[in-house]
Structures are given as C-alpha cells and as structure tokens.
Amino acid sequence: MPELPEVETIRRQLLPIYRGEIIDRVKTQKVRIFQNIAPEEFAKLLKGRKILDITRYGKFCIFNCGSAYAVFHLGMSGIFLKDKRDSFHPQHIHIQFHFSTGKELYFQDVRKFGKVWLFEEQPEFDKLGIDPTTRKFTLNNFQKLLNLRQMNIKFLLMNQSVLAGIGNIYANEILFNAGISPFRKSNDLKEEEIAGLYSSVRLILNQAMKKFGTSYSAYRTVSGEKGKNQRFLKVYQRTNQECYRCSNPIKKIVMGSRSTFYCENCQK
Numbered sequence: 001m002p003e004l005p006e007v008e009t010i011r012r013q014l015l016p017i018y019r020g021e022i023i024d025r026v027k028t029q030k031v032r033i034f035q036n037i038a039p040e041e042f043a044k045l046l047k048g049r050k051i052l053d054i055t056r057y058g059k060f061c062i063f064n065c066g067s068a069y070a071v072f073h074l075g076m077s078g079i080f081l082k083d084k085r086d087s088f089h090p091q092h093i094h095i096q097f098h099f100s101t102g103k104e105l106y107f108q109d110v111r112k113f114g115k116v117w118l119f120e121e122q123p124e125f126d127k128l129g130i131d132p133t134t135r136k137f138t139l140n141n142f143q144k145l146l147n148l149r150q151m152n153i154k155f156l157l158m159n160q161s162v163l164a165g166i167g168n169i170y171a172n173e174i175l176f177n178a179g180i181s182p183f184r185k186s187n188d189l190k191e192e193e194i195a196g197l198y199s200s201v202r203l204i205l206n207q208a209m210k211k212f213g214t215s216y217s218a219y220r221t222v223s224g225e226k227g228k229n230q231r232f233l234k235v236y237q238r239t240n241q242e243c244y245r246c247s248n249p250i251k252k253i254v255m256g257s258r259s260t261f262y263c264e265n266c267q268k
Helices: 004-018 038-044 140-149 154-158 170-178 192-211
Strands: 025-027 051-057 060-064 067-071 078-081 093-097 103-110 114-119 252-255 258-262
Touching: 004 051, 004 078, 004 192, 025 038, 038 060, 038 067, 038 093, 038 114, 140 154, 140 192, 170 192, 170 258
Parallel strands: none
Antiparallel strands: 025 093, 051 060, 060 067, 067 114, 078 103, 093 103, 252 258
8 A cells, every 4th residue: 555655756746747737627437436526526626727736644645726625545556647558457547637738647546445535625634643754743742642652563653643654564664673673562662762763764754755665566656667665675575584684584473464574683
C-alpha cells in the first residue's frame, strides 16, 4: 500500500504539471472508489474548475479546485499517470481528466481499494494524527504521544490516529534504524530512545521521498516508473538474509496480521 513517501512523490510530480490547469472534462467509471458522491456528479462538478494547488496530509492527496476539493486515498493499487500509454491495466483507469491545454491525467486502481471524495471546503482530517512532515511533529509532541499510550511501538507508528502516513514498510525500517525492538511498548522507551526514534522517523521518510518511494507491487510514479527506495531497505522483505550491521539473519514474524521484519541482535 502506498505510504506517505509514495503519496508525497506523486504530489511533487503532479504539482508543476497540473497547477493552474483548467479541467475541460472528466470521464469516470461506475466503481466503488467513489465515497460521498456519484461518479457522474464528481465529473460534472469538476468540469471547468482550475487546479489551484495539490497538497497532501498523511496518505491523502488533495486537489484544491477552489470551492471543490477532490481527495484521493490510493488504497493498495491506486496510481496517477500523465500518459495512458504508461498503463499496464488501462481497463482499470477509473477517472480521466482532460484539460483545456490538451494535457491529461489518469487515475488507475486495479484492486479498487482506493477512495475518492469531493468536498466543498478544505477537509480538516481531524481524525488523523500528526503528519510527521509537518511543523507539529516536534520531539516534544512525539514524546507526549508515546508516553500517553501503552501500545506496541510498531502498532503506534502505524496507527493513523496517532501519526498520519506511516505504514508497514516504513515502520519496520524506522525501528531498525533506531535499534528498537518491534515488541517494545511505547511508554517503556527511555528518553534517548525516543529521541533516536524521532530522528529515525524523519530520516527514513525523507530518504524514501528522495528516492521516489518504494515499489513492491502496484506503486508507480506519475511517469509510470518504479520508485527506487526498495533497493535501500534494510529489513523489509529480507527474511533470513544477513543484517547489514551484525550479519545475523533478519527475522520475520506476523504481528496483528502484518509481517514484521527485524534483527533480534541489533534491535533491543
């Protein structure tokens, strides 16, 4: 599933291409991805609108079209493509944007777990926690989040009501980088461990964004290319391979129905 770095990569690629563009027409399919609006109404209300900005919060991508805000959650296989020829599954292109300048944009979702909303006002995302790329994500605020909860640390990192945007891939990588066991409790961490974990959150997410995200399944950039971050992962999907730090084999267990990868020697 695309996480914060993948959605931010898409946003950064979309923005210089489509900001200021006027939507000439929208073509939609009748699929379950539309949440609070019928697909034909979605198309009707966006026709003639100008894309003023494209922003992101957590895993949500927001198209600001004035008094219309189109919000996308990519689910497990949602991608944006600027060229239909880059699609391997054109039958699963559910939204087509055509602009007055001749530009086009396509939203494809093979598995249809993505979600699309249309709002009249900027959504608040008040049920989501702090986005770790925003100014609110300070060491002090992070420490409060951990100390107020007696929760498994990996589950906390992935809990969208606590931190918005981190999923399974990056939770594994963050904990390895910080040297913290995925079995630890959030309120059991020492002050220096929290500081290290905070730095790891910022480092791992920033590194992934610089490498255009992680492609293990459906995720592609707007140009249809894979991200590059999968080449640099230290524990995720490396079961029984040597740890880059100590050469012990990387372990894999299932926690809360999610695969967890860690080094039992390096992560305490």
